[in-house]
Amino acid sequence: MLRFxxxxxxxxxxxxxxxxxxxxxxxxxxxxxxxxxxxxRDLDIEWGQLQLEQSTWxxxxxxxxxxxxxxxxxxxxAGQVISVVPAGQ
Amino acid sequence: xxxxxxxxxPLLSERLPPWRQRVVLVLLLGSFGVLVGxxxxxxGINNEFLGDKGRARYERxxxxxxTRGRITDRQGDVLAVSTPVRxxxxxxxxxxxxxxxxxxxxxxxxxxxxxxxxxxxxxxxxVYVKRxxxxxxxxxxxGMKLPGIHQKNxxxxxxxxxxxxxxxxxxxxxxxxxxxxxxxxxxxxxxxKAGSRRVIKDRRGNVxxxxxxxxxxxxxxxxxxxxxxxxxxxxxxxxxxxxxxxxAKAGGVVVLDARTGEILALVNLPTYNPNNRTKxxxxxxxxxxxxxxxxxxxxxxxxxxxxxxxxxKVRFNTPIQTSPGKMTIGTATISDTTMHGILxxxxxxxxxxxxxxxxxxxxxxxxxxxxxFDSLSFGTPLKLGFPGEAxxxxxxxxxxRPIEQATMSYGHGISVTLIQLAxxxxxxxxxxxxxxxxxxxxxxxxxxxxxxxxxxxxxEVRAMLEMAVQPGGTAPQxxxxxxxxxGKTGTAHKLEGGAYANKYVASFVGFAPVSDPRLIxxxxxxxxxxxxxxxxxxxxxxxxxxxxxxxxxxxxxxxxPLQPLMMAxxxxxxxEM
Numbered sequence: 163m164l165r166f167x168x169x170x171x172x173x174x175x176x177x178x179x180x181x182x183x184x185x186x187x188x189x190x191x192x193x194x195x196x197x198x199x200x201x202x203r204d205l206d207i208e209w210g211q212l213q214l215e216q217s218t219w220x221x222x223x224x225x226x227x228x229x230x231x232x233x234x235x236x237x238x239x240a241g242q243v244i245s246v247v248p249a250g251q
Numbered sequence: 252x253x254x255x256x257x258x259x260x261p262l263l264s265e266r267l268p269p270w271r272q273r274v275v276l277v278l279l280l281g282s283f284g285v286l287v288g289x290x291x292x293x294x295g296i297n298n299e300f301l302g303d304k305g306r307a308r309y310e311r312x313x314x315x316x317x318t319r320g321r322i323t324d325r326q327g328d329v330l331a332v333s334t335p336v337r338x339x340x341x342x343x344x345x346x347x348x349x350x351x352x353x354x355x356x357x358x359x360x361x362x363x364x365x366x367x368x369x370x371x372x373x374x375x376x377x378v379y380v381k382r383x384x385x386x387x388x389x390x391x392x393x394g395m396k397l398p399g400i401h402q403k404n405x406x407x408x409x410x411x412x413x414x415x416x417x418x419x420x421x422x423x424x425x426x427x428x429x430x431x432x433x434x435x436x437x438x439x440x441x442x443x444k445a446g447s448r449r450v451i452k453d454r455r456g457n458v459x460x461x462x463x464x465x466x467x468x469x470x471x472x473x474x475x476x477x478x479x480x481x482x483x484x485x486x487x488x489x490x491x492x493x494x495x496x497x498x499a500k501a502g503g504v505v506v507l508d509a510r511t512g513e514i515l516a517l518v519n520l521p522t523y524n525p526n527n528r529t530k531x532x533x534x535x536x537x538x539x540x541x542x543x544x545x546x547x548x549x550x551x552x553x554x555x556x557x558x559x560x561x562x563x564k565v566r567f568n569t570p571i572q573t574s575p576g577k578m579t580i581g582t583a584t585i586s587d588t589t590m591h592g593i594l595x596x597x598x599x600x601x602x603x604x605x606x607x608x609x610x611x612x613x614x615x616x617x618x619x620x621x622x623x624f625d626s627l628s629f630g631t632p633l634k635l636g637f638p639g640e641a642x643x644x645x646x647x648x649x650x651x652r653p654i655e656q657a658t659m660s661y662g663h664g665i666s667v668t669l670i671q672l673a674x675x676x677x678x679x680x681x682x683x684x685x686x687x688x689x690x691x692x693x694x695x696x697x698x699x700x701x702x703x704x705x706x707x708x709x710x711e712v713r714a715m716l717e718m719a720v721q722p723g724g725t726a727p728q729x730x731x732x733x734x735x736x737x738g739k740t741g742t743a744h745k746l747e748g749g750a751y752a753n754k755y756v757a758s759f760v761g762f763a764p765v766s767d768p769r770l771i772x773x774x775x776x777x778x779x780x781x782x783x784x785x786x787x788x789x790x791x792x793x794x795x796x797x798x799x800x801x802x803x804x805x806x807x808x809x810x811x812p813l814q815p816l817m818m819a820x821x822x823x824x825x826x827e828m
Contacts, residue, residue, distance in 0.1 A: 214409050221412070222415070
């Protein structure tokens with residue numbers, strides 16, 4: 163009887179310790195999750211900023227100005243356009 | 252003093268009265284009972300309170316903010332995006348800065364030192380020192396660890412397209428809610444909902460466990476508009492040039508996709524920069540194409556002709572006598588400025604004869620005309636969900652006098668918005684039916700088209716409109732090399748205080764390519780005052796430039812041989828007003 167009780171006691175202690183370690187592991191993983199979620203939000207914000215930057219650089223006003231002034235480009239005149247019709251049409 | 256042993260103390264031999272012992276006993280037991288009762292009460296019956304107190308040591312409810320959705324054009328180019336910024340605020344009482352610290356702070360925030368000192372000397376408990384700073388700069392400031400200086404996260408909305416898109420997008424206020432335009436129309440979808448969750452924090456303030464989600468956050472949705480940023484830019488630049496060239500007061504351009512009813516571009520001038528709204532006046536804010544009505548003038552004639560064709564009153568080549576260029580109805584006289592003699596119905600459109608249109612109108616009943624205008628949505632707002640949409644004016648048919656019926660046939664005595672006009676031209680660009688307009692991108696064209704005219708009528712009017720832009724028409728300047736174009740000019744006197752003033756509204760509505768119309772463009776220029784004021788001289792060139800650029804940008808195949816334009820060599824036909 164005593165031995166049986168001792169075994170039960172050991173099992174209980176073992177369970178208790180594993181609960182402690184499981185909780186600890188869960189918290190560690192959760193912290194990682196938190197960090198990753200924060201990273202996700204930060205990256206999303208950064209993406210927004212990069213999109214903003216991209217659209218600022220690619221603004222039509224700016225592109226047109228550079229094309230006309232620096233590169234000396236102009237829209238093709240009527241006779242300079244050749245349209246290619248796909249075969250079978 | 253001689254010591255007395257305790258056991259021999261004379262006090263012990265004194266007998267105490269037995270009630271004292273009992274009183275003490277009862278007091279002690281009573282107090283014990285109270286303690287037990289109290290602890291039972293706290294632990295068993297009213298345990299909520301202490302439980303809450305305990306949880307308050309380690310649990311926190313944290314707010315999760317929702318970011319406002321982005322607005323993009325149909326190609327996915329960002330038109331509006333929220334990005335986090337920080338506001339610096341201070342508790343003036345706590346903010347005891349050394350002169351050197353104040354100088355650094357003022358320098359970093361780029362504000363005047365005196366202004367900073369004035370703010371920090373204020374009597375209030377809370378002052379904003381500087382709002383909406385970039386996060387990197389704010390980090391540097393928090394690195395200085397100044398007493399009494401705090402930071403708050405906020406969002407700021409940026410509009411990379413600036414003034415080109417201003418009227419369509421509108422803007423948000425400091426609290427990140429929509430105030431105008433799309434931002435207001437789609438505010439519910441864009442803004443999302445901030446949420447909160449309950450977590451357990453450890454001693455160092457790290458979140459270690461999620462207890463529950465009190466209120467799940469809802470991120471703002473992204474909105475994809477029907478607008479095409481390139482087409483919008485083309486419309487903006489060409490309209491702006493035209494306004495400068497003709498010294499006009501205002502103007503608008505609407506570009507529609509004829510197949511789907513999507514709004515590809517909508518430009519109003521004057522405009523404003525939504526990123527910097529310090530000096531705004533009402534005239535810049537108005538989204539004229541939607542909120543301002545004008546008398547369209549001759550751009551209405553095709554509808555009159557279409558109805559006359561539909562009712563079988565005339566055919567494509569029916570001759571109409573427009574001489575002697577004057578016509579008296581009741582007490583009023585209407586006139587053409589040029590004598591045209593006998594014109595066919597098609598030529599009435601080509602030369603834009605008022606008499607011709609009025610004669611056709613008078614052959615029909617006012618009810619028929621009213622029903623046609625009403626079914627084209629004149630006089631009722633288009634219900635795009637845009638703030639302040641105007642309905643225009645279309646009086647009930649019973650109140651029309653014959654002279655009004657005649658003038659309405661050429662667009663006087665009726666008022667419309669530019670977008671209504673552009674939409675109504677769908678009946679000619681399509682085979683006689685109307686689609687609802689859409690502000691957001693559609694993947695499939697809507698199926699609820701409303702048939703107004705028969706396809707045969709639509710094709711005939713389309714042919715007449717093509718004649719109007721050819722030599723002998725009112726708008727040869729609307730031609731585009733490589734494409735067949737159709738359209739109609741409009742030149743109307745402006746109504747001022749109930750009388751027609753010597754000011755004009757020049758307009759042009761048209762579509763291309765005629766063989767399979769893809770784009771409808773409506774141009775309106777208000778008060779051109781540099782000598783020219785005819786729709787064919789002022790508005791048609793803008794139409795041609797925007798149309799040519801848009802067709803090329805959208806890669807729409809040409810349907811006419813590339814050859815030099817056939818411009819009228821002599822006098823361009825002046826349109827009637």
